[in-house]
Amino acid sequence: MDKYQVRISVRNMVEFLLQSGDINQALGCSKALQQGTLIHRRLQAEAGSDYRSEVRLSYEVDFDDFIILIEGIADGIITGGELPLIDEIKSTSAPLDIIDENYSTVHWAQAKCYGWMYLYQTGAPMVTVRLTYCHSESNEVKRFSKSFSYDELKEFFFNLVEQYAVWIRMKIQHINDRNKSILCMPFPFPQYRLGQRRLAAEVYYSIRDGRSLFAQAPTGTGKTISVLFPSIKAMGQGMGEKIFYLTAKTLTRQAAEHAISIMSEKGLILRSITLTAKDKACFMDTTVCNPADCSYACGHYDRVNNAVFDILQRERIITREILLDYARKHHICPFEYSLDISLWTDCIICDYNHVFDPRVYLRRFFDPGGDYILLIDEAHNLAERARKMYSADLSKQSLMKYRKEWKQSAPDVYREFSAVNRWFINARKMFDKSYDAKVIDFPSELIVHVEKFTGALEKFVMESPLSIRNELLELFFACRAFLMSASFFDERFICYVIREGSDIRLRLLCADPSYLLQKACGKGRSAVFFSGTLQPLEFYKSILGGRAEDRTLCLTSPFPSENLCLMIAGNISTRYRNREDSYEKIAEYIKAAIEAKNGNYMVFFPSYEYMMNVYSIYVSSWPGDYTIVQHTDMNDVEREGFLDFFEDTPEKTMIAFVVMGGIFSEGIDLIGERLSGAVIVGVGLPQLSLERNLISQYYQSANGQGFEYAYMLPGLNRVMQAAGRVIRTSTDRGFVLLIDDRFLHRRYLDQYPAEWQHYHRVYNSRDVSCILHDFWNNAG
Ligand code: SF4
Structure with missing residues (x-):
């Protein structure tokens, strides 16, 4: 069997082993890296013809059961003098007068490792290593040099590698245990649901072939387990070293944790961590990361490796709560701690930002990238999120x-x-x-x-x-x-x-984030974009950076189609200019829809204003009806309180007036009698705005589909998300009433999922009453 091989850069190894003291984060101006590169280039150019710049060095250490390949690039090597000289350049914004010879153990260690690699390669007996500090603004330079013999550097280097090998042994032991457990791990449920096996197979083949997959997997497919299970299987067979499960919301993160814990109950040995944004993980009121302002920053690096070791020995599924407990126990920064732990886990559950946002992506993994599997949940949200990240x-x-x-x-x-x-x-x-x-x-x-x-x-x-x-x-x-x-x-x-x-x-x-998304996904092995509403697939493939060779999969709902009663009222226009004429008719439709059966209902509107206009007509016409209304800027607690009104066994009918595309349109599970139907007013178009129009113009000239890409298809997605609140399980029954003449236009009809093909066309509230009486009376 091939030996397990680990590649690590000199810099990462010495930082991991030797970094000590406090977190003291400079703000890290976006130009700092670029400036650093420029300073390197300038100093290298000024150094003369004896100076060889950017010299690649590496050394392979062969242990009994694994190999560590340590690599790096020395900034410069000068060979003309008495001794060869290895130069390590550091640009800094710290004042040069506080920098002395003992300023950084890590910098010396990095330079000494290069020194050893050089001596090993050339057989020379001694070398001088030099640290060159250059101030990023004044360009002032300060240099320190020390000379070392072959034996001194050899001892130093192998001492470090031995320390690092302890961690690698732990990792290999874990990978062996993990892979054995994966090999025996059955699908964690007695049988596959409809579509689940196909989805799992497509995910597996995409990972195997290094392609992306765009999959529409409606509610009930069990999509979280369907993508995680084959990804873990592939990882167990050496295809993919790490899984990134990316979500737009906390709730979906919990679903991933839950799926992993279900597989763990079936014998899976897998380490996962859930990452949170820095300000959400932070223990302090103000996130200022230096020892003067934060006691967790003080001495963080002195304690963090022990803390990482501790948590890895005791925990497998590291949730936010578990992470915070251990961070408190060791009195370290939870955010930096989570990043260090993530190096040793098999699965990282995190927000889209951690991979795609240029400001906060995980540099330690994605510069330059690796054999990663990216699972992108609720992917219909990603294009809009990406526009925000890159704008x-x-x-x-x-x-x-x-x-x-x-x-x-x-x-x-x-x-x-x-x-x-x-x-x-x-x-x-x-x-x-x-x-x-x-x-x-x-x-x-x-x-x-x-x-x-x-x-x-x-x-x-x-x-x-x-x-x-x-x-x-x-x-x-x-x-x-x-x-x-x-x-x-x-x-x-x-x-x-x-x-x-x-x-x-x-x-x-x-306007078009597809190129940047494709570039980011290219840093992994394979990306799986999936959602309950990723239709039309070609649209999402195009805006999310799919390539011609990438796969697509469109599954139909696994639920019996007769459980959903879909009606379309095409005799009302909800366009802005016609809205005033629509209020009363909509109120009548709502009344007819909710009267057919005692239950909880939701009515979705394209805007708050529209909702309030219909609401005031509704309550003045039927003042005795039990209604609740979404308020603007509801926080999490208010949102939960609002959802508590949806009782399991409602004694009287309740109607909730909410805004489409808002906090009640996605990510809520009102199972069984908690929600019996939804009325959806309008086709969900994003609000007309300068920006939307610019996006529309962009796509119009790019592919001739400006309106579709900027308005219609994102709007239809909101509609499908809202409609998707009604049927959550195979035993749920309920109705969706779509109100707008555009729902019957060919360009809309062509985009409907298979389970929407059996709709009833209604012309007035009486039609709705009749259809729903039949529907509820025919309850199985
Ligand atoms: S606890 Fe907060 S302020 Fe302190 S180092 Fe961590 S992120 Fe920064």
Whole structure:
């Protein structure tokens, strides 16, 4: 049998083993990495012809049962002098006067490892290693050198590798146990549901072939287990080293944890961790990660490896709660802790952001990538989320608040602010009206000023008292996001300026995120996009970055089609101009629909205003009916309280008025009698807006389907999501009443799922009463 091989960079190995002390995070300006690269290049170019830059070095350590391949790139090697010299360049924003020879054990260790690899390769007896620190703003340079013999560096290097091997042994032991358990693991239920085996097979083949899969798997398919089970099987056969289960919501994360725990009960040995965003994991009120502001940051690195070892010995499914318990126990930062644990787990359950968002993606895995399986749940949400991740804006007003302070105490910030501000003042001259917008060319000159401003602001933020730091941080992160978006800008983006009264805002809109999504998915082996509503598949394949060779799968609902009574009222227009005429007729339809049977019902509206207009007519016509109404900005507790009104055995009929596309349209499970029917008013079109129109124009010129891509298909998805609340199990029965003439247009009819083909066309409330009386009286 082939030996298990681990590849690790010198840098990652020494950081993992030797990093000590506090978390002390500089803000990490988006340009820092780029600046670092530039500094490296400049110093390398200045070093003369004896200086060999970017020299690849590696060393393979062959243990009995595994091999560790340690690799790295030395910044420079000089061979002309008395001893060969290995140069390690570090760009830094820390003042150079606080940097002395003992500044960083990790930096020395990295350079010494390169030194050893060099001596081993060349057979030379001694080498000098040098640390070159270069200040990122002043370009000032400070250097420290030490010379070592072959034996000294050999001992140092193997000492490190032995320490690392302890972790690898633990990992291999786990992988062996895991793979044995996977081999014997049966499908965790007595039988496959309808469609489940097909979905599982498609997932497996996609992983095997290194392709993406786009799968529509309606409610009841058991999609979480159907994608996780074959992925774990594939991983057990050496196809995929790690699974990323990506979700848009906390609830779906819990479903993944639950599926893994079901398989664990059947004997699966698998480590998983659920990651949360930094601000949600953080123990502090304010997330400022340095030892002065956070005691968990203080000495974090001294304790974290023990804490990782501890949790890995005792836990397999590491939920948020378990993680926080251990982080408290070891008094360490839960967020950084979770990232370190994730290196040793088989499955990472996390938000889309952790893979796709350029600001917070998991660099440790996705730079450069690996043999990863990406499972993207509720994938119909991803395109919209990705647009938000890759787009950014900057407004004049957000910059103005601290200008007086900058003028007095931060001349660098003020100077750069003034340059940015001048651009906004000029931009305002484009507008005659107080509220207007204009598409412009990409403003390269402004971007240079924003870069300089952000750099100066970063320094100022770190020196400011905590009381104002938070507000400044918001501005700093906005600038950073803006620069990030600017770095992606291409023909798939649209740049526009918008005047909103006295404010001017510049927006970089990512109209088409497909290319960036495809690039991100390309860092793994295979990506499975799945959802209960991923129809039409070709639309989602196109907006989510699918390639021609990728697979698609469209499953029909596993539930008996006769359990759903679908009606379409095509005699009402809910278009904005016709809305006033529709209120009474809609109220009558609702009344007819809910009267046929005692139960709980939901009525979905395209907007809050529309809902309230119909609601007021409804309650004045039938004041005795029991109604509840969704309020704007409901928090999680209010949302749960609202759902509590949906009783299992309702004694009297209840009607909930809610907004389509809102918090009650997706991700809620009102099983059995908790929900007996839904009335859906309108075709769910996203609100008309400048941005939507720009997206529409973009797709119109890209593929001639502007309206479909920007409005119609996202709208239809909302409708299908809302309708999907009604039938949640094979024994649920209920109705969906769609109200809008467009539901009967061919372009809509063509997109309906198979279980919607048996709809009843209704012309008035009497039709609804008759159909529903028959439907409920024919209850099986
Ligand atoms: S606990 Fe919060 S503030 Fe402290 S280091 Fe972690 S994320 Fe930062």
